Amino acid sequence: MNSKYFSxxxxxxxxxxxxxxxxxxVRSRRDSKGVTFIELNDGSRFKSMQLVVDAGVVLDETxxxxxxxxxxxxxxxxxxxxxxxxxxxxxxxxxxxxGTADPVTxxxxxxxxxxxxxxxxxxxxxxxxxFGAAFRVRNALTHAIHTFFQERDFIYVQTPIITTSDCEGAxxxxxxxxxxxxxxxxxxxxxxxxxxxxxxxxxYLTVSGQLEGEIFALAFSKxxxxxxxxxxxxxxxxxxxxxFWMIEPEMAFYELEDxxxxxxxFLKFIIRYVLDHCREDLEFFNERIEKTVLNTLEHVAESKFxxxxxxxxxxxxxxxxxxxxFPVEWGSDLQxxxxxxxSEELFKKPVIVTDYPKDIKxxxxxxxxxxxxxxxxxxxxxxxxxxxxxxxxxxRHDVLLQRLRDSxxxxxxxxxxxxxxxxxxxxxxxxxxxxxxxxxxxxxLKNIRDVxxxxxxxxxxxx
RNA sequence: UCCGCGGUAGCUCAAUGGUAGAGCGUCCGGCUGUUAACCGGAGGGUUGUAGGUUCGAAUCCUACCCGCGGAGCCA
Numbered sequence: 370m371n372s373k374y375f376s377x378x379x380x381x382x383x384x385x386x387x388x389x390x391x392x393x394x395v396r397s398r399r400d401s402k403g404v405t406f407i408e409l410n411d412g413s414r415f416k417s418m419q420l421v422v423d424a425g426v427v428l429d430e431t432x433x434x435x436x437x438x439x440x441x442x443x444x445x446x447x448x449x450x451x452x453x454x455x456x457x458x459x460x461x462x463x464x465x466x467x468g469t470a471d472p473v474t475x476x477x478x479x480x481x482x483x484x485x486x487x488x489x490x491x492x493x494x495x496x497x498x499x500f501g502a503a504f505r506v507r508n509a510l511t512h513a514i515h516t517f518f519q520e521r522d523f524i525y526v527q528t529p530i531i532t533t534s535d536c537e538g539a540x541x542x543x544x545x546x547x548x549x550x551x552x553x554x555x556x557x558x559x560x561x562x563x564x565x566x567x568x569x570x571x572x573y574l575t576v577s578g579q580l581e582g583e584i585f586a587l588a589f590s591k592x593x594x595x596x597x598x599x600x601x602x603x604x605x606x607x608x609x610x611x612x613f614w615m616i617e618p619e620m621a622f623y624e625l626e627d628x629x630x631x632x633x634x635f636l637k638f639i640i641r642y643v644l645d646h647c648r649e650d651l652e653f654f655n656e657r658i659e660k661t662v663l664n665t666l667e668h669v670a671e672s673k674f675x676x677x678x679x680x681x682x683x684x685x686x687x688x689x690x691x692x693x694x695f696p697v698e699w700g701s702d703l704q705x706x707x708x709x710x711x712s713e714e715l716f717k718k719p720v721i722v723t724d725y726p727k728d729i730k731x732x733x734x735x736x737x738x739x740x741x742x743x744x745x746x747x748x749x750x751x752x753x754x755x756x757x758x759x760x761x762x763x764x765r766h767d768v769l770l771q772r773l774r775d776s777x778x779x780x781x782x783x784x785x786x787x788x789x790x791x792x793x794x795x796x797x798x799x800x801x802x803x804x805x806x807x808x809x810x811x812x813x814l815k816n817i818r819d820v821x822x823x824x825x826x827x828x829x830x831x832x
Numbered sequence: 833u834c835c836g837c838g839g840u841a842g843c844u845c846a847a848u849g850g851u852a853g854a855g856c857g858u859c860c861g862g863c864u865g866u867u868a869a870c871c872g873g874a875g876g877g878u879u880g881u882a883g884g885u886u887c888g889a890a891u892c893c894u895a896c897c898c899g900c901g902g903a904g905c906c907a
Contacts, residue, residue, distance in 0.1 A: 399866045406866050421865080437857090454867045478843065478857045480868055485899065486843070540906065577907090602905060603833055615907065758907075803907035816900090817907095828898090 372444050378413035383447055385457060390444040391418055392467075394496055397437055397479040407435060409443060409459075412495075415502055415649040419450065419458040427464045438470030438477060438496075484819050491823060491832040499658070502650035503812055503820055506643060510807065513642035514595060514616055517635055523618060524589040527596060528578030533570055534782050541601040542573035543611075574599035579617050579799065580733075580786055583762065586619035586797050587789050593618040603827050607816040610805060612825040619799035625735075625744045625761040628798035629721050632748055632757050633674045635802075636719070640670045643811055651811070659813025665751055666811065668718065675720035677711070679703075679742065682722050685715055702729045708747075708754035719750045732772040733786075734760040735796075746800070753810050759800020766790040 372388040380389055393411030400406075407420040420443050422432065435441055445461040476490050477497060487494035494500045518525065531545050547567040548554065554562040563571050578594035585592040594617045601611065618631065644651065644666055655663045677685070686697040686707055695704040703711075703722070712720050724742040727734070734743035744761035763769040769790055773780050780787075808820035818824035823832045 397868085399869055401864065401866060401869085402862085403864050404866075406869090408867085419867080424864095450865090452865055452867075472858055474842080475858095476842065478868095480843080480856060482843065489899090598907080600906075604905060605833085606903085606905090607901080609906070613907065755907085801907065806907055 376413035377409065377411045377416070377418045380418055380447060380459070381414070381416070381457065385447050385449050387447050388445070389447060389459070390442055391420075391459060392442045393418075393440070395435055395437055395439050395441060395470075396496075398435060405432060405435075407441075407443070407461075409441070410496070410501070412501055412505075415498070415505070415653060416455075419455050420445070420461050420464075421448075421458050422461045422464070426461060431464055431466060434466045434469050435464065436470055436472045436475070437479065438472075438475040438493075440467040440470075441465065442467065484814075484816065488818055488824075495822070498653060499814075500819070502647075502653050503808070503814065504822065505650050506647045506811055507804075507808055507820065507822075509643050509646045510639060510804070510811065511595075513639040513646075514804075516642070517638045518591075518593045518618065521591070523591045523593045524585065526578075526582060526585040526589075526592045526594055528575065528581040528594045530575055530597065530599075531568075531572055532575045533568060533572050534580065540576055541603075542576055543599050543601045545572040545574060576600060577615065577617065577801070579619065579801065580783075582617050582619040582799060583786070583789060583797065586621045586799070587793065587795065590621045591618070592620075605827060607818070608806070608809075610817055610821060610824055610826060613817075613821065614804035616802045616804060617799060619797065621795050621797045623761070623798040624796055625723065625746060625798060628759055628761060628800060629674075629676070629723070629746055632721070632746070632759060632800050633719075636748065636750075636757070637670050639807070640666050640811070644670065654812045654814070659815075661752065662811070662813040669750060672718040674748070675712075675716035675718055676723065677716075677720060678723050679725045682707075682711055686710065689715075700726050700728065703747075705754045708749045709751070712749040712754070713751045717751075719748060722747045722749060727772075730760070732776040732778065733762050733769070735763045735765075736768055736772065744798075748800075750810065753806070756806060756810060757800050757802050759798065761796065761798040764790055764794045764796055766794070 372390045375389045375391060377391060377393060380391060391409055393409045396408040396410050396417050398405065398407050403424045405422040408417040409420050410417040442465045443459060443461050444463045445459045447457050448460045450456060450458040477493055487497060495504060554565040556562045575598055577598060578596060582592055582594050597612055598615050599612050651663060683697055683699050689710065694706060697707065723746045724737060725745045726741060727736055727743045730743050730745045734745050736743055746759050747755045748757035750756050763772060766787060773783065805817050805820050809817060812820060814820050818826065
C-alpha cells in the first residue's frame, strides 16, 4: 500500500489515472467469471466506490474474506467506468483485509431492511444507506444552525442539564439523585430527606434551557442554546423521545414581530444549507422515503411566510366547510389537522399563527392589551404542522407574578427569574426548535427514533 | 398510560384446528463488466414467553413480553 489514502468522497474529485488507497466497509460484492465488483463505502458520502478486481490480481484466500460488512483497504488506479451507474471506479491492484464479517451471521444484507429491524441493530444500522444519509444530514443541519447564529453575533450558551427548577411545568422530569434508592434518608415524618441529597434538594434533568437563556439574553443581547433536553413522559409515539435536542434562541429588545422575522430567516437558512450541502442524501430520501421532500423544502426556502392571528385562524377553520375530527372553538388548542389545513390549503406555504389565548399557553408569554391573548407564535409548515414555537416574554414584573400564581407554580423557585424583571428588564423574545422534528421534516422519515443516533424511549436505552 | 394491529427460517411474508412454505440473503456450482446482477442446487424452524382447551394448536382461550400505528402529552 504505497499510494496515498483518500476518502471515497475525495477520490471522486480526483482525476482519472490517480493512484489511491481507499479504506472502508464492503457494502456488497458481485462476482462474474473473470471479474469481481465490490461496493466500498466509508461514510464520507452517500455513494460508494465500485472496486473492480480482475481475476488473479488478488489472492483467492484474500478475496474470499471480502464479504458484505468486512473492512478493507484497496489500492489501485482510478479509471473511467465503461458501464452505467458510476463515472469512475477503482481498478484494484491490491487488497488487504482489516476485519472479516462472517456472512452467515452479519445481519445487514444487500437488499432492503425495514427501519424497525434496523432499529434493533443500532450499532450496525449506521452502515446502511438510510442512516448514513440521515446522520450526514444531521451533521450538516447542526453546522448550519451554529453558522446561522454565529454569523449574526449570537452567543452560544450552554445551559445546565441538571436543574432544580421545574421549568414552566412542562412534562414529567427525570430525577437526579445520589441517594440510595433502596434506603434513602428520611425526615421525621417519613418522607425522603432531600436535604441530604447531592444538591440539598430535589434535582432533575432539564426540560428546557429557555429560562437560563433569558438570563444570558439580558446580558449578551442575542444568545442561543443548543443541547439535549429530557422528558420522562411515558409517550410511545413516532414523534417523542425521552432525550432530544433543542435549539432555543433568545433575544433582548426583540418584540414578537422581530422574533417572527428571525424564525423565518432561520428556517430558510438551514433548509437552504442542507439543500446545498446534502443534495445526494436528500435525493435518496426523496426517492425512497418521501417523494415530496425536495419539493416542500425548496418551496419553504423560497416562500414568504404567511401571518394570521389565532382568532382569525379559528374563523377560517370554521368557515372552511370541512368537518373536523376535533371541534374548532376559540379557546382550544389547534390540532395537527387544523395546523395542516392552514399551511397546506389556506396559505399553501408556511404560516405563523400568533396571539393565542393565554389559558392554553405558558405563564412566561407576554399578555396582550386585550388581557385574553398572549404574544405567542407557532410556525406551521406543510406536511408536519408546527415546527417552531416561541413568544415574546412577559417583561412586566407584576403581570408575570399574576400569571405565575394563576398557573399555580411555586413563585419562590423563580426568584431569579423575577429579578430579571426587577433589574433592567427589557422586551425580549425567543423560540424553540426541536432538532429531531426538523430532521424528520428534512428527511421525510416518519419515526423520530430514526433521526437520532441512539434513541431513548420508554423501556429502551440500548447502545 | 389508553385503544387497535402484529410477533412463523438471518430478513420480508404465506399457511384460518389436521405432514410448517415462498421470495430474498447465506453456502456450493455455473456465467467474460456487474449495478437489488443472472441461472441451477443445498442448508436453514422449540411458530415471542408461560399456561389452558382439544384426539390433534402457528391457528382457539388467558396472562405477560416486545414491535408498529392512533390518542393523550408535547419539541
